[in-house]
Amino acid sequence: MVVLANPPVVDQIPLLRSPGPRDTFSGVPVVDLSSPAAARAIVDACERFGFFKVVNHGVPAATMGRAESEAVRFFAQAQADKDRAGPAYPFGYGSKRIGLNGDMGWLEYLLLAVDSASLSDACPVPSTAAFRSALNEYVAAVRKVAVRVLEAMAEGLGIADAAALSSMVTGAGGDQVFRVNHYPPCPALQGLGCSATGFGEHTDPQLISVLRSNGTSGLQIALRDGAQWVSVPSDRDAFFVNVGDSLQVLTNGRFKSVKHRVVTNSLKSRVSFIYFAGPALEQRIVPLPELLAEGEESLYKEFTWGEYKKAAYKTRLGDNRLAQFEKRSI
Ligand SMILES: C=C1C[C@]23C[C@H]1CC[C@H]2[C@@]12CCC[C@@](C)(C(=O)O1)[C@H]2[C@@H]3C(=O)O
Numbered sequence: 001m002v003v004l005a006n007p008p009v010v011d012q013i014p015l016l017r018s019p020g021p022r023d024t025f026s027g028v029p030v031v032d033l034s035s036p037a038a039a040r041a042i043v044d045a046c047e048r049f050g051f052f053k054v055v056n057h058g059v060p061a062a063t064m065g066r067a068e069s070e071a072v073r074f075f076a077q078a079q080a081d082k083d084r085a086g087p088a089y090p091f092g093y094g095s096k097r098i099g100l101n102g103d104m105g106w107l108e109y110l111l112l113a114v115d116s117a118s119l120s121d122a123c124p125v126p127s128t129a130a131f132r133s134a135l136n137e138y139v140a141a142v143r144k145v146a147v148r149v150l151e152a153m154a155e156g157l158g159i160a161d162a163a164a165l166s167s168m169v170t171g172a173g174g175d176q177v178f179r180v181n182h183y184p185p186c187p188a189l190q191g192l193g194c195s196a197t198g199f200g201e202h203t204d205p206q207l208i209s210v211l212r213s214n215g216t217s218g219l220q221i222a223l224r225d226g227a228q229w230v231s232v233p234s235d236r237d238a239f240f241v242n243v244g245d246s247l248q249v250l251t252n253g254r255f256k257s258v259k260h261r262v263v264t265n266s267l268k269s270r271v272s273f274i275y276f277a278g279p280a281l282e283q284r285i286v287p288l289p290e291l292l293a294e295g296e297e298s299l300y301k302e303f304t305w306g307e308y309k310k311a312a313y314k315t316r317l318g319d320n321r322l323a324q325f326e327k328r329s330i
């Protein structure tokens, strides 16, 4: 008989099959942001996967490296010191609990508010000057990447106003959130063929999310609407972009928000930064008129970002949040 001597908290975190080499996905679309072909490549990737990798983005490696080492230093503190930066909601340090409805993952994190191009003054965490300035530098840089991606997307979609999507994020009240995740290794499960869930499967509610991680793998995306999970090879020099639910609606389903999750590594810790680009709370999320063919109707009931966000916080992580806004066809 095999007795699993897991620490109790692991019992509350769902297990996933440990990824093997055959799960590695070699087909992640790579977009060279410095190329004139970027616009077409982004649209193609968003239609096929809702996910792509961005290279030649112009963000200095030092900007990413400094933010990463400051984050590592923050998470290395004593638990009591980190807890002083909590709770996670509305903003601050959190551990294992994700959202407000009982989801758990093998991670600790900082959930932070962004105000135009830096961390919001209303968000006192992180408090050390070095960590704060490193994150501010990173946030300013990643936001520019998000803007360039959204501009290229509009161009690729043939929308006359190149800023149609990006201005939703950069305009007054743009709802930007920044998250620093730390997934410690979970060695208790080593050799058992399963791993703790780092971050359970979900789609992101916003327009796009821009992710950067250290060299530790763990991110997986769902292919064929969840029929298959594949591992995304990590690349500390690149950004990964996810299509979110709001962009799915703005394109009337042409782009699909991609389901993704993180599987804990049994040996190495993963550190990731995710910038979530959302519009102002009062922004109506309806298909862009230029993307609707004559007579084509929206697949979704009309809502504002504020309404969607409020509804999202009432759901569990893995729920299909868009389903309640789909028009049922008869
Ligand atoms: C169960 C949860 C946890 C949520 C809200 C709700 C549904 C979706 C989750 C996310 C996913 C994307 C980032 C985030 C910041 C967001 O906007 O939606 C997350 C948020 C949280 O981690 O708090």
Ligand SMILES: O=C(O)CCC(=O)C(=O)O
Binding pocket: 179, 181, 199, 204, 211, 213, 219, 260, 261, 262, 272, 274
């Ligand atoms: O940490 C990661 O690599 C991804 C986490 C994620 O999907 C999220 O924070 O919404």
